[in-house]
Amino acid sequence: VKERGKNDYMIFNQQMEHQSLERRLLENALRQGIREQQFYLEYQPKVNMTSNKLMGMEALVRWNHPELGIISPGKFIPLAEESGLIVPLGEWILRESCRQASAWGALDVPPLTLSVNISVRQLVDRDFVDKLKTILQETGLNPRRLELEITESVLANIKSTIPILKEIKKLGIQISIDDFGTGYSSLSYIKELPIDTLKIDQSFVKDIHTNKESKEIAKAIINLASSIGLNVIAEGIELEEHVDELSKDGCILGQGYFYSRPLKVEAFEDYMTTNQES
Numbered sequence: 001v002k003e004r005g006k007n008d009y010m011i012f013n014q015q016m017e018h019q020s021l022e023r024r025l026l027e028n029a030l031r032q033g034i035r036e037q038q039f040y041l042e043y044q045p046k047v048n049m050t051s052n053k054l055m056g057m058e059a060l061v062r063w064n065h066p067e068l069g070i071i072s073p074g075k076f077i078p079l080a081e082e083s084g085l086i087v088p089l090g091e092w093i094l095r096e097s098c099r100q101a102s103a104w105g106a107l108d109v110p111p112l113t114l115s116v117n118i119s120v121r122q123l124v125d126r127d128f129v130d131k132l133k134t135i136l137q138e139t140g141l142n143p144r145r146l147e148l149e150i151t152e153s154v155l156a157n158i159k160s161t162i163p164i165l166k167e168i169k170k171l172g173i174q175i176s177i178d179d180f181g182t183g184y185s186s187l188s189y190i191k192e193l194p195i196d197t198l199k200i201d202q203s204f205v206k207d208i209h210t211n212k213e214s215k216e217i218a219k220a221i222i223n224l225a226s227s228i229g230l231n232v233i234a235e236g237i238e239l240e241e242h243v244d245e246l247s248k249d250g251c252i253l254g255q256g257y258f259y260s261r262p263l264k265v266e267a268f269e270d271y272m273t274t275n276q277e278s
């Protein structure tokens, strides 16, 4: 038994070393990737589900590694958060998306809102608000056209995050709670947070037309939002049935493959022009 325990321990230890080696490699690759600008942004339309009009877009980061190819954010964002590299990466994402949105704003299109995902790690960085101001100045983007998407994980640091969120709101920027309903939802905190929008997580949207629980949860979020004066949007809209169910319950804004996948700059520009005519 003792021998076996020792063996297990060694195997476990080797696996751990292997994992941490892999992590270190990936972390170095991430650092180099930031230096060498291997990242780019895609934009996914946010649509008024009643009129089908384009209302805005969410910036989603992509990593095009020279050897490994495209790596999804689900893989590298958690590592970027743990290592702190999300701070410089996130600053680039914010600057680049604001620059792009500002350039688009100059085109003959109706004013759209740009949504950018912000990790808590970025939010609590002492320079965040100053950087935000600088980026708005540099890019000339109207702060009212900018929305930051944060997750309920801000609630874990609520004491330090509320004052920061209040400063951000004072700049005229909007704040949305992403993946609403999946996190640390203590509803009493919702009224303490200076937020504008609740974003219904795609896990409730996916089977809203077949699953009673999902349907009721989505409905409860929509009702909660409207009763305390917040906007609501649903993500992960893939089917006409999703549109129907959500619209019936009073959710007007949506985002998902049913309307469009996240698009590269040129493809998004095509989407903007064709959508304008409808």
Ligand code: C2E
Binding pocket: 044, 059, 060, 061, 072, 073, 074, 077, 090, 093, 117, 118, 119, 178, 179, 202, 235, 236, 237, 238, 255, 256, 257, 258, 262
């Ligand atoms: P998220 O913020 O919840 O973004 C929504 C994710 O759902 C995106 O995945 C999007 O491509 C995907 N999606 C959109 N419509 C549909 C649909 O109809 N069906 C399905 N099944 N999926 C849909 P993506 O781009 O892989 O991003 C994954 C996560 O990585 C994001 O989740 C966000 O948490 C994080 N992330 C992405 N870009 C950034 C960024 O710039 N900064 C930070 N901090 N996090 C980011």
Ligand code: CA
Binding pocket: 058, 117, 149, 178
């Ligand atoms: Ca998001």
Ligand code: CA
Binding pocket: 178, 179, 199, 201, 202, 235
């Ligand atoms: Ca989300």
Ligand code: CA
Binding pocket: 179
């Ligand atoms: Ca998500």
